[in-house]
Amino acid sequence: MAVVIFAPHKDGLHDGSIQSQIMAFIKKLFQDDTLPGLHIEPIQGAIDPKVRTGRVNDMYRAVLFKVYSSQGEPHYIFTGVWPHDKAIAIAEKAVLKTNSVNGLPELVINPLVEQLAPGHSAPPTVPEAVSEAPAGAPLLESVSAGISLQRMTDELGLDPELAERALAATTEDELLALASGAVEWQGLALVELTAGGTIEQVLESLDIHGTVEVAEGESEEDRLLEALKTRAGKAQFVWLEDDDELRAVIEDGDFAAWKVFLHPEQRKYVEGLYNGSFRLSGGAGTGKTVVLLHRARFLAQRDPSARIVLTTYTRTLADAMKRDLLSLDSNLTLATSLGEPGIFVTGVDSAASAVLSSATPAALDAAVERVLGVGGNRASKRTTNEAKAWRDAVESSGVGLPDELKSPSFLIAEYDAVVLPHRITTRDEYLKVRRPGRGVALGRAQRAMVWDVINAYRTSAAVAGLVDFGEVCGISAALLDQASTAGQDRRADHVLVDEGQDLTAARWQFLRALVAEGPNDLFIAEDAQQRIYGQRITLGRYGIKIVGRARRLSLNYRTTHQVLRFAMGVLEGQDFVDLEEEETDSSTYRSARSGPQPVRRGLASLTEELDEAARIISEWLDPDLGMSPEAIGILVRDQRTSDRVTKGLEDRGIKVRQVTKGAATAKDPQVMTMHRAKGMEFSRVLIFGADAEMLPASYLLKDVAEGDRSDVLQRERSLLYVAATRARDELVVLWEGSGSAFLAGAQ
DSSP: OOEEEEOOOTTSOOOTTTHHHHHHHHHHHHHOTTOGGGOOEEOTTOSSTTEEEEESSSSEEEEEEEEEOTTOOEEEEEEEEEEHHHHHHHHHHOEEEEOTTTOOEEEEOOTTSOOOOTTOOOOOOOOOOOSSOOSSOOSHHHHSTTOOHHHIIIIIOOOHHHHHHHHHOOSHHHHHHHHHHSOHHHHHHHHHHHTTOOHHHHHHHTTOOSSOOOOTTOOHHHHHHHHTTSHHHHTTOEEEOSHHHHHHHHHHTGGGGGGTOOOHHHHHHHSOOOSSOEEEEEOTTSOHHHHHHHHHHHHHHHOTTOEEEEEESOHHHHHHHHHHHHHHOTTSOBOSSTTSSEEEEEEHHHHHHHHHHTSOHHHHHHHHHHHTOOOSOTTSEEOSOHHHHHHHHHHHHOTTOOGGGOOHHHHHHHIIIIITTTTOOSHHHHHHOOOTTOSSOOOHHHHHHHHHHHHHHHHHHHHHTEEOHHHHHHHHHHHHHHHHHTTOOOSBSEEEESSGGGOOHHHHHHHHHHBOSSTTOEEEEEOGGGOOSSOOOOGGGGTOOOTTOEEEEOEEEEEEHHHHHHHHHHTTTOOOBOTTSOBOOOTTOEEEEOOOOOEEEEESSHHHHHHHHHHHHHHHTOGGGTOOGGGEEEEESSHHHHHHHHHHHHHTTOOOEEOOSSOOOSSSOEEEETTTTTTOOEEEEEEOOOBTTBTTBHHHHTTOOHHHHHHHHHHHHHHHHHHHTTEEEEEEEEEESSBOGGGTTOO
16 A cells, blocks of 8 residues: 655646546555556656656646655655646656755756756756846845855755855845745745844754654665655645545645645644643734644644634634634544534634523523623623614713714723723722723723713613623633632633634633633734734733743745735834734745736726726636636625625626625635635735725724724724735735725835
């Protein structure tokens, strides 16, 4: 029985037309590599004698490398499938070897290079970034300390020609073009150096510790196989153990490859063991969610009896994580309820509701009294229109309250950020409580008037038997604390949290109460620059101690360098504070991929904007491009615009799928709000309606208190940043009339 290792080249994956045949081919390899139908054949005159091709069908052949371990077991490294003649040309020149300096595996596939004479080393896979270097000083020496050709080649093990050309490059674009065409690990190293990393930092990031050692009597092929198992090796090579892993890597294809392959830096956090809570930050597309998925699997495999909660702020994102988790490993045990062994994937509010619903009447009464101080059956149903409830409270009890404090958005934020987490139940408590992080200052008289409104809100809800979701989390946290005080166990052993920047204080209280303090209790992924909901939160105020256990990912796996540069330009001039009140550092944030420049286009009217959108989408849907229609995202600011764009495009002959709740199922371009697109990605994104009235949304700012205005504007910037970073390959931004001021720095 053969061992199959998956290492797909970016040009060697195909759409669904031959996926089933590729799967059938690899399954046969698993079972018996001598089957005559496979036609596993060496290539005459190939540079690397290990290379083979295999028959997928009459038109397509797979390119593989065959490596024997010292025990005689055949290992096949599958690199991709191409049309017959191209596959032969690739196989003739492809090379799989270990680096002589650091022992890392190197897969070189470049059908364009001239075949070398026998005995020569394989050529470097380095593209022609520019024909002539532009005038200017070499960039790498100015951004990376202690850099030199000797250190790049002798310590890192970079190809000499790649190192020389990198040192001669004068622009970031030229350096990243070199990186995108280099051998996998060498490209990653060059991206880190471009971002200002030192040689020592690259060695640490890629887990490079010298050549791979093999036992006495083992061969060079054993050395190669061991290299494929290193952290850096696993960033490119996946050892397929069963049909489920095979299906995941074949069906997901290159579009989701980053969900399967982990950078050594990511793997370190997946497998790390911590004495307490850990926080992993990073910009959009750096793979934070991927780390969470792999870590959930790691913890489950380490202890099958562990109760693992994988959660985020919305049910939609939680459902997406569950799908991705099963795609990663369908053999994982998924718990069906909170507190069961296995991985329980859920939204935070759903988990809190489960705790509240399972409480005894006596325990619930005690928790409600502790958090709200108002009686009544407060667990019967959820508030459906929170803003209206606050407006009603203002109307009944807000006499004398300044207009800027009558805004439901201000009152909801005050309630969630100050009242609920401090479990305030009386006027005196509210008059004395500190309000850190709140933008609007309140004097004693103003606090008294605000409290009257809060009390009216609570009293009305108690009569109706209603609780809002913030209250559910606060009450559930109190229930868990009460149970723990009575000697009962917490509901989880490990809690993994995604999109932590968008959670409110009461939700953090609940998550803290869900798991006892201890090793590997909370693992939090967050990005302050993607905060599009809620207030700034400091974890330490809610018993979540992170000091010394926080790291940041800086390599973007999703978007191209050009899209990333555009998105970062949207945030230009803004200061962002993370969950520990520290400013985020985006100076090292880089992408290893390159692509076309984003398109910015202003139109004179809505009709012209719709015409242009239809034209662009029609081009993307050209069958010759091979674009899957659902890989196109049309993102808008609000639901009204979504309705208008959907109708306008369909009137112009473009069939689209409007996404309102949950994931889209039809294979058409998807229209959705920017908020709905959070956590998703598309090959091509068209942002519609990026005009001055919609970004920031003028209706949103109308009733905002002056002290909260800057925070609202920052969240609106972050929303556009989130929308732009949904694009993997291409981005187009359209608007009618005057473009958004947020676009000024985005190029």
